[in-house]
Amino acid sequence: MRSWRDVDDLFSIARPGVAALSFVVAVIGAWWPGLPAWTVLVLVVAGVALLVWSWWPRRRAVSPPPAAGVAAVRVLAANCWYKNRRMRGFAASIVSHVPDVVVVSELSHEVHDVLSGAFEHHEVLTIGGPRGHGVYSHFPLERLPDPAGPGEVLHVRVHGPFRFQLLAAHMPRAVVFASPSLGTARLDTCRDGIAELAELARREPHTVVAGDLNLTDRQIAYRWLTSGRLDAMRTGRPRTTFPGWPWYPVLAMRIDHVVVPADWSVQGARVVKVRGSDHRGVIAELRRPPE
Structure with a gap:
């Protein structure tokens, strides 16, 4: 651990798992001879508090009403x-949601073949494997300099409505x-x-920030990203976006985002x-206020 922020991040990510562990220990403790009843009660109360704290978003975001006559971009x-x-089924499900602009992580050749035919414009970093990444759009895209930080980031200007x-x-x-080869970083x-x-x-x-950010809405960096900005997912029902394995939903991993002004x-x-x-997508209709 290099700082208190590392501890805060780990606890923020694992908080629902700690809650589940509290319930398991409480159940075992209820049958354990000699364990005081108050200990079991404390574990149950702690588990409930941690689960509510984790599953219930800090606040629901409120979006301004759409301006009259302004077209939306999905x-x-x-x-x-x-x-x-x-x-190809994944690509077909993407098209079925009728988006105008799509951000695809872990992009494969098969998905690229379908989406490049369904959308008039695209920009890609690479195709294939866990680092595949691209943007597909019905509107012209202008490539801008990409940030040099970790992960895959495509920086484009969208010329839409x-x-x-x-x-x-x-x-x-x-x-x-x-282990960078496994898509992880400190x-x-x-x-x-x-x-x-x-x-x-x-x-x-x-500017819109969108994609698989591998960032829960409980972490400190999420608060940095959304300071003075709006997470589109939080204007609706903020469900987990990473169900993964059967037990993953308990972790409330809301890690895919569309963040707007x-x-x-x-x-x-x-x-x-x-x-x-193993993820779910996030979709939203966005409207920029008239200048």
């Missing part, structure tokens, strides 16, 4: 999962002992990467299923 962020056995910059990001998973490295995205978004007011209107934001992936 943005979808989804992780394909490089082990997906239904790549209104112009905006898009930081399409797939950040590494934060761990204590990193806790402080991940925080620095999110801080860089937050700073870039502050410099250019009309606070004065933008967000409508219809929701977490959606995408075929074959």
Whole structure:
């Protein structure tokens, strides 16, 4: 551990798991001879408190109402999962949500083949494997210099009904002992990467940050990223976006995001299923206020 922020990150990520462990120990303790009843009660109360604290978002985000006559741009962020056995099904489910702009992490050749035919414009960092990453759009895309931080980040300007910059990001998973080949990085490295995205978004007011950020809404870097900004997912029902294995939902891993300027209107934001992936996608209709 390098700082108190590492401890805070680990506890924020693992908090629901600690709650579940409290329940397990309480059940075992209830049958353990000689264990005081108050100890079991404390474990149960602690477990309930931790679960509510983790599952219930800190606050629901409130979006400004849409301005009259301003067209919307539907943005979808989804992780394909490089082990997906239904790549073309994943691509078909993306198209079925009728987005205007799509951010795809862990992009495969099969998904690229479908999406590059379904969308008129695209920019990719690479195709294939866990580092595959691309943006697909019905509107023209202008490539901008990409940040040099961790993970895969595509920086583009979208020329749609209104112009905006898009930081399409797939950040590494934060761990204590990193293995870059497994898509992980140290806790402080991940925080620095999110801080860089937050700073870039502050410099250019009309910027959207979208993708698999591997960042729960309980972590300190999430608060940096959303300071003065709006997480589209939080304007709707903030469900877990990383169900993963059967027991993962208990961890309430809301780690995929579409973050927009606070004065933008967000409508219809929701977490959606995408075929074959271990993630769910986040989609939202965005409207920039008239100048």
